[in-house]
Amino acid sequence: MRQQTHMACTSIMVGKKAAMNGVNYIARNEDNFVANWPKRFFVQPAVSGRHETYTSPYNKLSVELPENGYRYTSSPDANQDEGWYEEDGINEKNVGMSATESVTANEKVLAYDPLIENGVAEDSITTLVLPYINSAREGVKYLGDLIAKYGSTESNGVEFFDEDEIWYMELATGHHWVAIRIPDDCYVIAANQIGIENIDFNDSENYMWSDGIQKFVSENDLNPDLTGWNFRHIFGTSTKQDRHYNTPRVWYGQKVLNPSIEQDPESDALPFLRKPEKKISVEDIQYILASHYNETKFDPIGGGSEDDKRRYRAISLSRTANSHILQLRDSKKVAANAIEWKALGIPSFTPYVPFFTNADDIDESYSYVPEKLDLKSAYWLYESMSMIVESHYSEFATANLDYQKELASWSRRKIAAVDKETVGMTGQKLTDYLTEQNHQIAKHFNDEAKNHLADLVTKGTEMSKLTFKMDPNL
Template identity: 75%
Template sequence: MKRHTHSACTSIMVGRKASIDGSSYIARNEDNFFAIWPKKFYIQKAMINDGKVYTSANNNFSLPLPKKAYRYSTSPDANPVEGLYEEDGINEKNVGMSATESVTANEKVLAYDPLVEDGIAEDSITTVVLPYIDSAREGVERLGEIISKYGSAESNGIEFFDEKEIWYMEVATGHQWVAIRIPDDCYVVAANQIGIEDIDFTDTNNYLWSDGIDEFVEKYQLNPDFNRWDFRHIFGTNTKKDRHYNTPRVWYGQKTLNPSIEQDPESSELPFLRKAEKKISVEDIQSILSSHYNETQFDPLGSGSEEDKKRYRAISLSRTENSHILQLRHNNSKNQAIEWKALGVPSFSPYVPFFTNANTIDESYGYAPEKLDLKSAYWLYETLNMVVESHYSDFVELNLDYQKELSSWARRRIFEVDEQAQKLSGSKLTDYLTEQNRQIAEHFNKETKVHLDDLITKGAELSKLTFKMDPNL
């Protein structure tokens, strides 16, 4: 298998009773090994496969596909040399998924069930699951069946949601996995570490698992606890890397939503499920995904000591390529699903809302060449990211004002679209939402270019090659 470049992400899930507007959310930052790795975003049309066999460009994993594939939104690599890595999307049945949150299993469990080199991996998961499922639970079951037959090449966490439920699945070894239904009144922050805790094998409404996983654990004497079956304790890791790379991100997300609770950022026992101290908005999720330990001594862009600024891996990185928030609005029967997309570094890029009941997104999102071209949404936002960070102290407030204005505009526009959408149905509704996607992208692209022009103009005055003549010379 080729080197896995998509290996570091942060995920957030929010139940409908935990959110301010009754929506369900699944969200994630897709982080890469490289700072520049162009991504596309478009609508994949429904199709009939007729015996088509899928084969991965990454590791030659292969399987026959079901006959009918639903329409879905997708965010693949622009150059699929290592595989498609479609990552996230919502299909025409309003079933969404985000894949994957890379995790690591410990050496004890891998000794008895190693990863399978030509098994399913992140590059393939969305492609062979999302177009073929009618519910979140079906997503877990389909992926579980694939792993049972072909094995898994990686340890991964996968998010699913539908009109009723959110499910989170963690694949630990070549064939062993569990999944949990996220309670409606809870949220989760996951960060490259196995997080699911206790599994109740008598409750199939809220837990799913690979066949024979309890017998596997018993046979090889893998459970370190006396009176519980904790997936994190049995299959997960507890290392120095976890304490500096993974757990601090969970700590910061929970600190944001539960500010009154004092926790250790290096604790290995941060709870997987949390109830927030206030109702969670889409802006709260955006804030967490775009964060870098803001207002703490650990902020790499802050005023802490050099040691503290380098102590923990932040949520938003220079190598974040695609930050997405999938929103399912249960109080809107005509226009339920929105995918919020921030390309590049979400600290500096706005989240753009797109309706997934559409034929297309916008041509600027489907165009992502290898070299810089501001006609491409990916390159437009990567350019903005570079300019803002290059003069961070001078530009950060201007950038935050730009993001705030676009965030307000997005809320107003969604409200206006919803009012009109109530009068439409079928293909007329889909066509209308398709045109709204184009107009939304056009507005964000235009405002971003205005912002970029302003920053470059101001930046020219900040050059260190400025010289003022001393009149006394």
């Protein structure tokens, strides 16, 4: 079976009643095995009357594409030799998805329904689903139909949302999966481990599942529990690797949003669904995605012992290629309701940039990704900043946090100004206006990033160890 190359992600979902502004969020850090994994970000145009077959460069999956497809935002790999990996986006019907959260099924279930070599994999999921769906619920069904026809190459979690609902779908084996509608008053932190728990097969409004999954489990004696039907227990894993690589990230995210609850970072019983102790802001989601066990002894760049600093895998990594937060505001209140926040480089050190997805373009700086460093490229600009900040973290941390905080405030002001200007605006006029705003936003953030980078490099020249101060008494 092929080795997944994009398999170290962390996902967050926040229901609208759990959010400070009453809207749905889905978010994820897309992580890889190497630090230098350039990503593009642009708008895929709508298509009509097409007659084309999609073939995956990764595993040669071949699928005849529908004739018509919606416009959508896309974040593919810059080098697509191993696959497209479009990962995340919002389409013109204001339906969004993020794919995937790589997970692992246990050997017992895989024995009876193994993964399919040339089935649907992460590289293809967004490409084959997002342009063709009209709701989050429809997204689950659409992907489920693809899995039924072609099988799944990997075990993956997939997030879908629209203004009304959030759905999380876990593909476990070659053909079996479940999905849950995230309650409006709950949030979820998912970290490379099957997380969905009890399934109510009498509640098709809030759960979906693959055909025959109950029979599959029963006939093969796969349910370890005395009572109930817990997907995590039946299909998931609980290993030493999980307790050092996966569960601590869930623990930390829940620690941030439910600080009064004491939990063990290595527990295999952390709940999948949580109600937060306070309403969650977009800045809270950004903080978690950018976190590295901040203010704990496990922080890799903190003051703990070397053993503690290396004990757990953090959420934000040097190999985070693309961190995104998808936000759908109430279309009855604002015209520019769909926003995709994008952070490139290491999220701990770089800002989240808000882009309006009802647009025909993001910005050239996000689609231009040469093989070597060029500060005209947003990807390379933020990668450079990340390296410089981390290289002198104790000296640069405060200035870098001030830089991020100022841009976070600027983003709120900019979105509010756009909301005011777009009252009553519709159709292509709205799309053209938001496209221009995307260019303005990119320019502002790029300019500020270059200024911050220049300040850091200038200060850094005084920090060389190759210096010598003459003793005046010599």
